[in-house]
Amino acid sequence: MDKEIKHFTVSIYTENNIGLLNRISAIFQRRHINIESLNTSRSEIEGVSRFTLVVDITEDQMKKIIGQLERQVEVIKAYYHTDEETIYQISAIFKIKSDLLFEERQIQNIIKESNARIVTVNKEFFVLEKSGRKQEIDLLHRELSAFGIMQFVRSGRIAVTKNEMKISQMLEAFQH
Amino acid sequence: MKETQTLQNQIESKATTERISGSEAIVRCLLEEGVKVLYGYPGGAIMPVYDELYKYQDKIHHVLTRHEQGATHAAQGYARISGEVGVAIATSGPGATNLITGIADAQIDSTPMVCITGQVPSNLLGSDAFQETDIVGISTPITKWNHQITKASEIPEVIAKAFYIAKSGRPGPVLIDITKDAQFEEFDYKYEKCKGIRSYKPIPETDRSSLEQAAGLINNAKKPLVVWGQGVILGKAEEEFKAVIEKAGIPSAWTILGASAIPTSHPLNVGMVGMHGNYAPNVLTNECDVLIAIGMRFDDRVTGNLATYAKQAKVIHFEIDPAEVDKNVKTDVAVLGDAKQSLKDLLPLLNANSHHEWHHKFKDLYEIEFEKVIKNDLHPTKEGLTMGEVLKEINKQTKGEAAIVSDVGQHQMIACRYAEFNTTKSNITSGGLGTMGFGLPAAIGAKMAAPEREVISICGDGGYQMTIQELGTICQQRAAVKVVVLNNDFLGMVRQWQQLFFDKRYASTEMTNPDFVAIAKGYYLNAKRVTKREELPSAVEEMIASKEPYFLEVCVEKEDNVFPMIPSGASVSDIRLE
Ligand SMILES: Cc1ncc(C[n+]2csc(CCOP(=O)(O)OP(=O)(O)O)c2C)c(N)n1
Ligand SMILES: [Mg+2]
Numbered sequence: 244m245d246k247e248i249k250h251f252t253v254s255i256y257t258e259n260n261i262g263l264l265n266r267i268s269a270i271f272q273r274r275h276i277n278i279e280s281l282n283t284s285r286s287e288i289e290g291v292s293r294f295t296l297v298v299d300i301t302e303d304q305m306k307k308i309i310g311q312l313e314r315q316v317e318v319i320k321a322y323y324h325t326d327e328e329t330i331y332q333i334s335a336i337f338k339i340k341s342d343l344l345f346e347e348r349q350i351q352n353i354i355k356e357s358n359a360r361i362v363t364v365n366k367e368f369f370v371l372e373k374s375g376r377k378q379e380i381d382l383l384h385r386e387l388s389a390f391g392i393m394q395f396v397r398s399g400r401i402a403v404t405k406n407e408m409k410i411s412q413m414l415e416a417f418q419h
Numbered sequence: 420m421k422e423t424q425t426l427q428n429q430i431e432s433k434a435t436t437e438r439i440s441g442s443e444a445i446v447r448c449l450l451e452e453g454v455k456v457l458y459g460y461p462g463g464a465i466m467p468v469y470d471e472l473y474k475y476q477d478k479i480h481h482v483l484t485r486h487e488q489g490a491t492h493a494a495q496g497y498a499r500i501s502g503e504v505g506v507a508i509a510t511s512g513p514g515a516t517n518l519i520t521g522i523a524d525a526q527i528d529s530t531p532m533v534c535i536t537g538q539v540p541s542n543l544l545g546s547d548a549f550q551e552t553d554i555v556g557i558s559t560p561i562t563k564w565n566h567q568i569t570k571a572s573e574i575p576e577v578i579a580k581a582f583y584i585a586k587s588g589r590p591g592p593v594l595i596d597i598t599k600d601a602q603f604e605e606f607d608y609k610y611e612k613c614k615g616i617r618s619y620k621p622i623p624e625t626d627r628s629s630l631e632q633a634a635g636l637i638n639n640a641k642k643p644l645v646v647w648g649q650g651v652i653l654g655k656a657e658e659e660f661k662a663v664i665e666k667a668g669i670p671s672a673w674t675i676l677g678a679s680a681i682p683t684s685h686p687l688n689v690g691m692v693g694m695h696g697n698y699a700p701n702v703l704t705n706e707c708d709v710l711i712a713i714g715m716r717f718d719d720r721v722t723g724n725l726a727t728y729a730k731q732a733k734v735i736h737f738e739i740d741p742a743e744v745d746k747n748v749k750t751d752v753a754v755l756g757d758a759k760q761s762l763k764d765l766l767p768l769l770n771a772n773s774h775h776e777w778h779h780k781f782k783d784l785y786e787i788e789f790e791k792v793i794k795n796d797l798h799p800t801k802e803g804l805t806m807g808e809v810l811k812e813i814n815k816q817t818k819g820e821a822a823i824v825s826d827v828g829q830h831q832m833i834a835c836r837y838a839e840f841n842t843t844k845s846n847i848t849s850g851g852l853g854t855m856g857f858g859l860p861a862a863i864g865a866k867m868a869a870p871e872r873e874v875i876s877i878c879g880d881g882g883y884q885m886t887i888q889e890l891g892t893i894c895q896q897r898a899a900v901k902v903v904v905l906n907n908d909f910l911g912m913v914r915q916w917q918q919l920f921f922d923k924r925y926a927s928t929e930m931t932n933p934d935f936v937a938i939a940k941g942y943y944l945n946a947k948r949v950t951k952r953e954e955l956p957s958a959v960e961e962m963i964a965s966k967e968p969y970f971l972e973v974c975v976e977k978e979d980n981v982f983p984m985i986p987s988g989a990s991v992s993d994i995r996l997e
Pocket of ligand 1: 826827830831854879880882883905913
């Protein structure tokens with residue numbers, strides 16, 4: 244079953260380093276693997292960064308890539324998970340003409356039903372934020388497109404895992 | 420006298436700090452790491468360091484190569500024969516980019532090397548300044564680690580880390596790029612060796628149960644085969660390795676980078692695997708019941724078609740780099756860890772064995788290879804000289820004590836097949852990258868690291884001309900390297916493929932060569948050309964007897980082929996003898 248293409252979320256714990264993104268992306272690029280989504284942020288551990296990537300590959304490929312990632316000096320640990328094993332979110336921001344908010348009743352319904360949040364409103368435009376699964380954001384995008392979207396942007400996936408990742412213990416072990 | 424005394428004191432008093440420039444710190448850090456020789460080429464962005472190298476010339480020897488590529492290969496040769504970290508240094512821009520081939524070579528062949536490059540001042544970074552190039556970006560995929568320094572205060576820690584990373588675990592190249600302002604800047608210098616990096620685990624833990632499983636498979640095997648690679652040499656595990664195969668009586672074959680870990684004459688040494696390896700170990704890879712891979716990475720030149728590689732066998736893989744396990748060949752038991760320790764721990768778990776009948780199979784197949792290939796290579800009856808007989812003569816006269824540094828091509832395969840080795844770290848060649856131009860500069864580095872050894876570079880007429888200018892380095896250093904060019908007036912290995920797979924269309928492989936002897940003499944080397952069989956022994960004798968560098972051109976048969984051969988994409992057991 245290893246040959247089946249699956250959707251994997253990759254979590255990479257790293258030292259903060261300028262060149263590391265380059266090193267990590269090169270590992271995927273060399274193998275012609277498209278990074279569907281990429282996010283970097285701090286992690287739960289002080290001074291440790293966390294990369295979250297989404298890729299569509301076989302589990303076989305995934306395992307080899309984890310090996311290549313962990314081989315990098317500044318990568319502390321890399322994990323991969325399926326959707327079922329994680330809680331994940333993405334978020335999106337829509338910029339829309341303010342007039343529409345008042346002239347098109349329908350828009351207000353859409354906002355309400357989608358659980359989107361109005362971040363700011365001024366004379367020219369208002370900004371709508373929506374977090375959730377990709378399908379929900381796609382749906383909202385379709386619905387608002389009918390009225391015209393001035394700007395749209397969607398973030399990479401961020402995810403936490405249901406099970407524990409043993410990263411803190413690993414780092415503690417290093418102290419001793 | 421007094422001055423050197425204080426210098427000595429300064430170097431020894433590691434704990435205290437003192438104010439020095441970044442460039443002086445670089446040289447002092449190298450001394451702390453035990454560097455005695457480094458190879459390089461000066462230029463604008465690295466001039467402050469060269470100024471310090473001038474001041475410290477009685478402590479550290481800088482070798483001016485004739486091209487930065489030569490500096491990397493010399494550093495590699497130095498590292499490969501000594502097990503120490505090789506060091507190369509260059510200026511920014513073209514100096515730095517000229518290092519790339521050697522860095523890529525060191526990466527794929529796991530050679531410990533530290534490269535230091537100068538960089539434009541930090542305020543000019545990103546401005547397309549004169550000789551600015553993003554060498555950290557360029558070298559990222561081919562270095563084990565790299566880093567740019569823009570402040571002098573970072574120098575000691577980063578250099579300490581560079582050496583630690585280059586030589587620990589699975590070794591590899593590290594590049595440190597240092598801006599010119601950081602070289603000039605003064606700071607409080609203090610050196611501490613790197614003892615560990617929290618995100619980096621050089622040696623994975625060995626799972627005791629994997630060792631027991633491995634021992635179980637080996638003890639029950641009827642037809643075991645060991646294939647070892649450079650990991651045995653890099654891990655300084657030669658003795659432990661020998662003890663294991665001797666106790667269990669396992670026929671053992673090597674990859675080209677593993678050659679010389681045990682003597683050629685060892686009764687369990689059954690030769691080389693891979694594309695131009697020996698017949699028996701290749702064929703019997705597909706007949707063994709347990710395949711024990713030690714410190715090797717199942718390169719495609721070794722395995723041929725993976726779909727038909729050792730499918731009948733249980734595979735045990737002793738490996739330091741977890742990323743290599745299951746990468747190409749699925750293993751039944753992976754023993755992660757350092758080869759020296761793992762093999763030591765394996766030994767008491769093994770039963771003594773001899774596998775007589777199984778050994779006979781290797782002998783029988785050797786006889787076939789001898790009749791079809793080896794006899795013609797080593798005892799030719801035709802008029803033209805063969806590459807093999809040159810190696811045979813060298814073996815005879817050096818009694819297997821020489822280190823052979825080969826370039827890339829037919830002569831390399833012949834050198835690896837026929838050179839006889841008594842001591843480890845004696846086969847220095849570009850394996851994974853197959854870098855033509857490696858042989859001459861790598862031999863210079865090897866000779867300088869081991870001046871007591873006979874170092875013989877075996878080059879083809881093609882590859883030799885890729886770094887021929889390093890004769891200038893030999894000339895200046897008087898490094899007593901012996902250089903043999905096996906001249907077939909062809910890019911022979913490519914010509915062989917054209918003959919076998921492209922209907923003899925010899926597209927751009929025939930070469931009109933210069934007078935190699937005249938060129939060598941132009942560099943003040945003793946030089947000789949051999950065109951006839953009867954001239955060979957005395958010429959080799961003269962070369963070996965020479966205490967000076969010596970150049971020998973041997974004009975060999977133009978269109979000889981190297982056999983056996985596994986055509987690319989074919990199975991190891993479909994190896995061709997003709
Ligand atoms: C830098 C580089 N360019 C091209 C090749 C491809 N190549 C492999 S062997 C070979 C021919 C080598 O010719 P020569 O040095 O004369 O050695 P011979 O095979 O004749 O012994 C070539 C061109 C290579 N390995 N390295
Ligand atoms: Mg040639």
